[in-house]
Amino acid sequence: MSARKKKTNKKRWIKWIALTGLAGILFIFGFYLSVLFEVWEPLPSKDQLADIKQSEASEVYAQGGELIGKYFIFDRQPVTYEELPQHFIDALIATEDARFYEHNGVDQRSLLRVVFKSILMRDESAGGGSTLSQQLIKNLYPRKDHGIFSMPVSKVKEAICAIRLEKIYSKEEIITLYLNTVPFGDNTFGVESAAEKFFGKKTSELTLPESAVIVGMLKASHSYNPRLFPERSLARRNTVLAQMERYGYLMNEERRIAVQKPLKLDYYSFNHDKGLAPYFRANLQKKVEQWLKDYNKENGTDFNLHTSGLKIYTTLNYDLQQIAEEAFTEHLKALQKDFEESYGSRAPWLTDKRVINDALQKSPYYQKLKSQKLTEKQIQDSLNFKHKIELWDWDGTKIVEASHMDSVKHYLKFLQAGVLSVDPYSGAVRTWVGGSNFEHFQYDHVAMAKRQVGSTFKPIVYTAALEAGKQPCDYYSGQQVTYANYDDWTATNSGGESYELDYAMKTALAKSINTVAVKVMEDAGISNIVDLAHNMGIESDIPYVPSIALGTAQMSMMELAKAYTSFLNNGKPASPYFITKIEDSDGNTLHSFLPDVAESPVFSEQTRQIMLEMMKGTVNEGTAQRLRWKYGLTNDIAGKTGTTQDNKDGWFVALTPRLLTVTWVGSDDHRIGFRSTAMGQGANSALPIYALFQQKMNSSDELRSIANARFSPPSTRIINMMGCTPEKEAGFIKRLFTNTDKPKTTRLQVDTLASEPEKKEGLFKKIGNIFKRKKKNNNE
CATH class of the missing domain: 1.10.3810.10 (Biosynthetic peptidoglycan transglycosylase-like)
Structure with missing residues (x-):
């Protein structure tokens, strides 16, 4: 190839490279301009x-400023x-x-x-x-x-x-x-x-x-x-x-x-089903979202709980909540074991088809299968198909080979409980434990459940009687009474025990004697009791029947807590509340929440002091004595135990100078109760949670001021009014006509029910009643 031709080829290559480079530069520049002028997509201005x-x-903060949870789409x-x-x-x-x-x-x-x-x-x-x-x-x-x-x-x-x-x-x-x-x-x-x-x-x-x-x-x-x-x-x-x-x-x-430093994590998840107070945070979310909806509508704002970086300050006490959860877990774990052993292979969650089928049909998986219009055989095959699933119990989670049916039966057996503590003077919620495990049991027994309250209702009955002029040393016979105009209903004592003595009111409350409570109710008047209960904060319906003296009415833990605050707060009920203020992301206060306390007492100061002394008797010599002899608590505590029909619900309310605590234990399915009163009574099922809680409080330096607080001494007049013999023998005439082998039953027509239409009985029902065993109420 000639030198001239080589030179021409070289120029041609240089020209091609130059043009290619120029084209590349123009392309890059053009491409840059296409992005700059938003050909591909808009650019932020x-x-x-x-x-x-x-x-x-x-973010959610506890009373002392501790971070206890977050609500977020992205945790930022x-x-x-x-x-x-x-x-x-x-x-x-x-x-x-x-x-x-x-x-x-x-x-x-x-x-x-x-x-x-x-x-x-x-x-x-x-x-x-x-x-x-x-x-x-x-x-x-x-x-x-x-x-x-x-x-x-x-x-x-x-x-x-x-x-x-x-x-x-x-x-x-x-x-x-x-x-x-x-x-x-x-x-x-x-x-x-x-x-x-x-x-x-x-x-x-x-x-x-x-x-x-x-x-x-x-x-x-x-x-x-x-x-x-x-x-x-x-x-x-x-x-x-x-x-x-x-x-x-x-x-x-x-x-x-x-x-050289090791990798050491202190990992903490703010997911709603884990961490401290998950039930509380779930309920708080509902309340704040509703409040934001109203606030945004009124103010033309668009705050969002999950994206706006709000700061929510609550009344929850971090240390109290922590030990409440510890006490809850410690007791429920042991009680669950005893509960299962008491039933053995005859447990209703294994043998009662109605209980099992009802739980099964409520499960999301069953409802999903039904929505797919499968045949009953296909549904049953799916429900009984065994595969690897994760099951929780008090020892943790484990992977097992089981069916959905097995899973339903497994979770049916668990006892549930609730713990609610409030400041009795403001109603500020200090602890909130709504159930055993939020991940698997999201039903909140503090916020959502209404259960029969058993003998925890009796203090309201006795308060009404005191307000009607009765005295703590007035005596009542422990004999049974049958109420003719209420289907021959008879109040009996726990375990059918016979009480043949006359009991002072203070003793009858301490020992939770049902037969006396009904007679105290007669003197107080059912209408007066119901009115007082509503004034004390009970919003649920209360039937005008004698059995309310034994706590057959259903109400929530919140209602019961509010009613009991009046015994500590000068007769003024304080509504439980749990938010103090909400701030925006810049720290500006959107709203402050104030306590809701009754302006005037709903009963007299004398009645309040008497009732407090009577409930101290429950702890010192009554149904809650085990706080002293078993758990060694020497704190100032008043209280009341409660157990409902067939041992379905166990309750304990503890009143201390600076804290009011309500505990409840039972099964989510009302048809599953404890097998015996010894196990299911409130003193055994619910009281131990509080006892362990108080023990942990006593061991905490941070909580000493709450744990060691003392009641103000009652007035000399009140002390004198309480000074009587707890019980005495029935009078001569009563003893003469009393059969000492079994309790005497008096048949009465109750005047307080005069406003109720009398129930008419047919001939067959009258005959049946001759053979019908008297109903038993195992209330404490």
Whole structure:
């Protein structure tokens, strides 16, 4: 080939390369302009960038300011630049953007590398090279799908917006914005939430190794999650420390010391079914969402519980709640074992087809099968198909080979309970335990359940009698009474025990003698009792029947707690409440919630003092004596036990000078009760939760002021009124006509029922009543 031809070919190649390069430059420039002029997608404006708002988790605080929960779509809580440790900032810069302080939002060398690989070589794995500013834009404005151009469009968009961002914000502000929006593992967004979740502390409290762990997660939040992959996370942490040494943020000796530290997590999940007070937080969510709905409507705002970063301050006492849950678990675990052993193979959750089928048909899985219009055989086959499932009990969760039917029977057997403590003077809720395990039993027995209250209703009956002029030393016969105009109903004592003596009112309440309680009710008048109960805070319907003296009315724990506060709060019932204030994300108070306490007493001070002394008798010599002899409690405590028909519900209400606590134990299915009164009575089923709770209170230095508080002494007049013989023999005439072998029953027509239409009996019913055994009430 001639020299001239070679020269021509060389020029041709140079021209081709030049044209190709020019075309490439024009293409890149044109591509850049297409993104700039929003051909592919809209870009955030300068105004939008200047007003960056991100969803923030709303936080729930206990009485002392402790964080007890969050509501969020993405778990995010912002921090300020001043709250960031310097070593955390250094770790971030060294690892994610070493030239952060030198560029204007785009690292040119990294950008060119990514552009050429992505556009010219179509290498979608060519990511990287993004500055903190570009990553921030990616976090704020997620990437969209543009086919094979997705990566280059996103990179150019992020570069353009990053340059705009750096003209608006300082480097410190960009670091802060970045760390408040970047995703970490376990649905956590922002460094503050990550610090709280993985290390149980504020960002400002993070050590150098802990900071390196969190920064290390930025490369791949799942792959370097220290909870899931501790070894991988540890290696990544050490890489971050090495980067810090490389760029001069650490001395060699500092790095060597840091890498020797073990990876130690203090992991805490803020999911609603875990953590402290899950039932309380679930109920709180409903209340706040309803309040926000009304508030937004009235004020034209758009606050959202899950995105607006609200701060919700509650009355819950962190330490009391913690020990209440511990006492609950400790007792229920032991009681459940005794409960199951008492039934053995004849347990209703194994043998009672009605109970099992009712529970089965309520299960979501059964309802799903029914909605698919399967045949009954297909449904039964699915229900009985065994596979690996997770079952919970008090020893934890385990994977077993079982069917859905097995699962239904398994969860049917569990006893449930509730614990509610309130400040008796304001009604502020201090503890709230709504059930055994929120993940598996979401029915809240504090907020939602209404059960028969048994003998815990008797103090209201006795209060009405005192208000009607009765005295604590008035005597009543313990003999049984049959009420002719109420289907020959007869009040009996626990276990059918015979009480042949005359009992002072104070003794009858302490020992919870049913036959006396009904006679006290007669003297008080049913109408007066019902009116007083409603004035004390009972909103549920109370039937005008003699059996209300034994607590056959159904009511909630909240209602019962409110009624009992009047015995401590000068006769003024205080409504339970649990929110003190709600703030927006900037700390502005949206609303403060005040206590709701009755303006005037609903009974006299004399009656209040007498009732308190009488309920002290329940603890000192009555049905709650085991607080003294078994649990060794010497605190000032008044109280009342309660047990309902067939041992379905056990109750205990404890009154102390600074705290009122209600405990309840029973089964969700009313057809499943305890096999014996000895096990199911409130003194055995519900009282121990409170006893353990008080013991733990006594051992806590932080709670000593509550645990050791003392009642004010009653007046001399009240002391004198209480000074009588607890019981005495019936008079001569009574003894003469009393059969000592079995209790004497008197048949009465009760005047207080005159307003009720008399129930008419047919001939067959009258005949049947001759042979009908008298109904028993095993109330305490």
